[in-house]
Amino acid sequence: MSNAKQTEQMRKGEGFIAALDQSGGSTPKALRLYGIEESEYSGDTEMFDLIHQMRSRIIKSPAFTGDKVVGAILFEQTMDRDIDGTPTATYLWETRGVVPFLKIDKGLEAEVNGCQMMKPIPGLDDLLSRAAKAGIFGTKERSVISAANAEGIKAVVAQQFELGNQVLAHGLVPIIEPEVTISIADKAEAEAILRDEILAQLDALPADKQVMLKLTLPSEANFYKPLVDHPRVMKVVALSGGYSRDEANAKLAQNTGMIASFSRALTEGLSAKQTDAEFDAMLEEAISSIHAASVAG
Structure with missing residues (x-):
């Protein structure tokens, strides 16, 4: 794992950092926004399994690569889990070209x-x-x-x-x-x-x-x-601090040299009920708009 390569990717910052680090307290809300109600799972284990599935789906989506997403912030449990049998941080960097961070x-x-x-x-x-x-x-x-x-x-x-x-x-x-x-x-x-x-x-x-x-x-x-x-x-x-994606992007584009690290504004509109094609298309649109605002400055 090349640290120098990762440092260079962060310094250049041609893209944005995806914040995928909702923790225990905010997970039910994140799942609800993703279209999974609290009545659909019981207990923390099922809840964390579902949020890991959601994060894995995002990370494996075709648009989620180092070309536009320079880094991703993970929750501790995500770091400790695998994606397709590979530890998440290794998968992010070696398979997707995305630099891993930990909350x-x-x-x-x-x-x-x-x-x-x-x-x-x-x-x-x-x-x-x-x-x-x-x-x-x-x-x-x-x-x-x-x-x-x-x-x-x-x-x-x-x-x-x-x-x-x-x-x-x-x-x-x-x-x-x-x-x-x-x-x-x-x-x-x-x-x-x-x-x-x-x-x-x-x-x-x-x-x-x-x-x-x-x-x-x-x-x-x-x-x-x-x-x-x-x-x-x-x-x-x-x-993004609670601004909608459009608002956050508009403000970001006015700030030279700053790039985005959005969580809610990234996952806005994604749903467990979407087909992979619908999900990937919506994520692609979100990633492209946040990337454009990040490199606009």
Whole structure:
């Protein structure tokens, strides 16, 4: 598994990162959107089997290749499972040309100072060692900012980079994700504080290290350009954050050098009830539109 090749693919970023990492709490919703009601399965085992079938179907679909999908973020259970007898991360890279990432956070703490920090991640070093062995390239860890509160945002970014350094120590590339809630009145102000905090943390990183950033599409186009251009940043990716696919794509196209990392906006309209031809056609359309917006900037 060539790390240099994967690094080059992420740096060039000619495409987008598919976020296939809904976890326990959001899985029933993801399945419902996919046309499978909670009455159709019982218990976690069946639920996770079904979501793995859905993810496998997406990954094996003809349009899901490194030409347009440069990376994919996996849930831990997906990393531990196989596709056609091959471990998922290996299958992604060797069969589809897609760089595999792993979601490592365990969800969010209660809100303090308008922000939600990440919950503790027990056994993280073991998980990171396992991920590296499984051929995972990088990780993703999410916090949430719901107010332009300087103290809250500073704490979120400090925690993100502390975790990021732990990830870097395992030879993996962290995707640092401090999501700004799209519906808040002081979104632009929160983004200004966030950008300054991230820049300060980036400047403190060792010269030979790079991280990736996953950020909410900013209120002002190209507001994150200083982060895109920073030498410690491999790539800045955008989350759809509840915008519809069309809205998210339109906003993304205005931000030079940012590429998409959409989950809901990618799977919008896909259904278990579709024939493979219908499913593949709809996924192809989604992938093409998100790819176009990603390379437009």
